[in-house]
Amino acid sequence: MSRAALVNPCRRRFLGQSGAGLVLALSGSTVALAQSAKPAAAQAFKPSAFISISPEGVVTLISKQPEIGQGIKTSLPMVIAEELSVNWRDVKIVQGDLDPIYGSQGAGGSTSTPTNYQDFLRLGATARTLLVQAAAQRWGVPVADCQARDSFVHHRPTGRKLGYGELASLAATLPLPDAASVQLKDPKDYQLLGQRIGGVDNASLVRGAPLFGIDVKLPGMLYAVYEKCPAFGGKVISANLAAVKALPGVRDAFVIEGTSNLNGLMPGVAIVAETTWAAFSARKQLRVQWDEGAVATQSWDGFAAQAAALRGKPGASSLRRDGDVEQALRASGAKVVEASYSYPFISHASMEPQNCTAWWKPESASLELWAPTQNPASGQNLVANTLNIPREKISLHITRSGGGFGRRLSSDFIVEAAAIAQRVAAPVKLCWSREDDLRHDHFRPGGFHHLRGAVDAQGRVSAWHNHFVTFANRVQREGQSVLQPGSGGSLSGDEFPGRWLPNILLEQTALECGVPMGPWRAPGSCVFAWVFHSFIDELAHAAGRDPLEMRLELLGDRDIVPPSNERGQPYHAGRMRAVLLEVAAKSGWGKKKFPRGQGQGMAFHFSHRGYIAEVAEVTVSKSGQLKVDRVVVVSDIGRQIVNLSGAENQVEGSVLDGLGTLMHAQLDLQRGRIVQGNLGEYPLLRMHESPTRVDVHFLRSDHPVTGLGEPALPPLAPAVCNAIFAATGHRVRQLPLSLSDLSWS
Known part of the structure; x- marks a missing residue:
């Protein structure tokens, strides 16, 4: 649909019932405009498929994305409400049904906010412009003398004001303003965005209202x-x-x-x-x-044996090959570290079964x-x-x-x-029953990583080799039978530190399996961050260097590191350095002397366009009981936090989800089926296992807004595992933690 394309409101149930005069519909990254016949007096003002203002002044906003606990039903309407200059108390949020007029309605990949933010600002600003024009026409005064604020249009010279409801019918008769005349607010004038706003469903949830x-x-x-x-x-x-x-x-x-x-x-x-x-x-x-x-012949033990047999052998495919890894590993003065990391299939285990x-x-x-x-x-x-x-x-x-x-x-x-x-x-x-939900999930793929790395005589990372053994389903694609790795089960050659090292070899081999696999919060990143930042810590320890110092050295001095191909994303190393230095400052990195059994660990990760660094502080008893005392998180997710309360909740939730997964999550595959059937066999994080403190900080940067449902999860596991090593000397290379003996003496 082009910018000038027409939308027939008679085909839209939501619009057809309203008799609205105007339609603004999202189409891709553009705003499509249309004008219908003039509505009758006292009709609702509906300048958009997302906005309706009744003669009584009730502003109804449509939430088009599914609400899954990420707060999008609150945050995206806030974007419209900000530019509309409406009092949040006058706003009613309605969940939209599936309808092409709303554009994409998926909720995944932390994309809901970045893909809608600019369009929703413009939708609100366009409606505000029409209301201001209506007030100016009613009063017979210049538009420049009128200002929208708090659900009213004010006439600045006289102090008169008209409520949005009073202007609804007249505004609906006005022609759409020229796009160039619609001015967005200066962010410094925002009254709603960046504030802590409670979820619009909170009261209903507390009352047990039927929402699900x-x-x-x-x-x-x-x-x-x-x-x-x-x-x-x-x-x-x-x-x-x-x-x-x-x-x-x-x-x-x-x-x-x-x-x-x-x-x-x-x-x-x-x-x-x-x-x-x-x-x-x-x-x-x-x-x-x-x-x-x-599939009844397949088991986790069998797959683990296949992966072990591949150790030391070349991968089926080469994802990145720079320099000469073997020569760097053999170089005089090089310290070589070899390690194997593994993680199991896991379930989503959402509270509401399918x-x-x-x-x-x-x-x-x-x-x-x-x-x-x-x-x-x-x-x-x-x-x-x-x-x-x-x-x-x-x-x-x-x-x-x-x-x-x-x-x-x-x-x-x-x-x-x-x-x-x-x-x-x-x-x-x-x-579905809980057993259905655990045993017939679309699981996060398990995986095996065989790593070799070296630090040279100066303590710099000089070689990196990773053979990743993943899982794939056999599927038909364009008439061909091919192996397709599960979501998050395919490694990118650009994955950090792929673009930074002179000698690096990343390889991948897929084991064919019949297990359904699907995206799990921060697909791929949720496990790759643990593997790579744990191994970076191993290399830093081998070199006798501060893990922060080594990470900063790896990031280098470039502000932006370009992708290897047109499908990749640029890596803003400058933004990552900033969050890394900030989390070090906020956590007091290197300034505390911990006794045996206590320690700090750090990690960072880039995913879903977010730059996140985390420091964990842990205590491990002599018997091996883990307590996470504190997690400090610093995030750069762009120039604007939409809902500060929601953003904090997403980071805190990511920390808890990441910790519960790290400590407990494991499914066993035997005879082609999942053994575990309920939460007694697949435990989630308990309250007493939660961190004592989670400190959340945000760094603003002049970059587009991004989502926060996923990027804070990946750094948690490596930060905690690196802290466990600092506290006990135990290196965690197998997930979950329940498989490891953390006791020390």
Whole structure:
């Protein structure tokens, strides 16, 4: 859609009900404008698909991105509200359904804020401009004498003012202002952005209001469970369907053939009942004979043995080869360090298990969905392609999600609900159990890293070799069968310190597996940061150097380090040096003398356009009990913090999530299936294990705003592990920490 493209408001339910005079719709990175017929008096002023102002002065803002706990339902409307100069108390936030008029509606990769920020500023400013023009016309005064502030337009010479509600009808009749005449505020004049604003759903959450997908309730709704093969990709041979159908409250039970797509509709048996209890109870009586397939031969121990056999052998592919690593390793005076690091498959373990409510309406051949999803368009597309339903016949209501962390970017639970709904003449809610959620996740890939490095006689890093053994699924791509590493399971040749060292070799080998894999908070970065910054610490120790000093030396003097190809991103080394020096100052790095059993560790990482450095202080008892006493975090995420409360929460949440994962997260694969089934076997971080203090600091820089849902997580694990080494002399090379003996004497 071009800037001048027209949008037909009659096709949009939200707009069609309003009778609005103007439409501003996001299209990519542009703002598309359209003008419809003049509305009747006392109609709401709707200058945008995202903004509506009632004659009573209520300002309704649409939140188009899914809310998964990252605070986007509060922060993005704040951007519009700031430029609109509206009192936040007058604002009502409504979650938008899936609709092309809103543009991209995914929530992943910390992209929601950076991709919408500038457009939303302009949307708010355009609406403000129209309101000011309306007031000037009402008073018969120059526009320059009028100022919007606090939900009113003020006439500065006389002190008169008109509320936005009073101006709504007139503003809706005005032509759109020329884009050049719409002035954005100077950030120093911001009244809302950068403040601490509580989440718009907080009161509802405290009251237990029905906000989540699992809360959806419709008249005549039925409830479903879906039994899949314990071994990934297995097919149904037979099931005792007649016996299950005869159980109390059961309406139907049937086999769904499914597909071979690990990210789509897998084969299984559906049970539909009158209540959740009846469905779950009937499932206990279900007996299925499975064809488990070749994946039943796969196990973690087998993969670990394959990875061990690759130690010392060349990788299947070379990701970066600069200089001569072997010569640097053999150089006179070089100190060589060799180490192997490994980490397991892990689950997202979000608080709300996967669920979706689906309503197939045969009379219109249409499908209505309610889903806690991070990627509603992907869910719609998967359903359309799998079940052969035209996309325009599928509507999707976005509910709040009880955690996401990347899990709800996959839409398997949505297509399962849709397939079940096609078989019943009623709305049906599919709800996974906790066991389903842990055992049929799209897991963070495990991995193995075989590293060799050297420091020269001057204590500088002179060689770096990493052979990364990852996991991949076999998929069809353009008619070819290829191995595709799981999300976050492919190493970039530009990964730090890839662009900095004269002698470096990065290699990768993929082990074929049948485990479904998907993005997990800060994909790739969440584990690569731990491996690389732990190994940098090993090299610093071998050289007898301060880890901070070595990191600053590695970053060098360049401000910007360019990518190796057009697909990469420039690395602002100057920004990273700044956060590294700031975290050292805030934490008192090098100024404290710790007794045995206590220590400091540091790490930094660049991910999702954020520059983050962290220092951890730990105490480890002689028996090996770990307590994280303090974590200091310094972040550079651009020139503007949108919601300071939300930003602090995201950093603190990343620290807790990172620490819980570091300490406990592990799934065991045996016979092609996950062993763990509930939180008793897959523990999360407990309150007594949380850091005593988390100090959060932000550095402003003159760079575009970025997201904060992920970049603060990767540095946590290496900072804590490096602190453990400083305290005890134990180097942690295997995750989770529960596998390591940290005791000392």
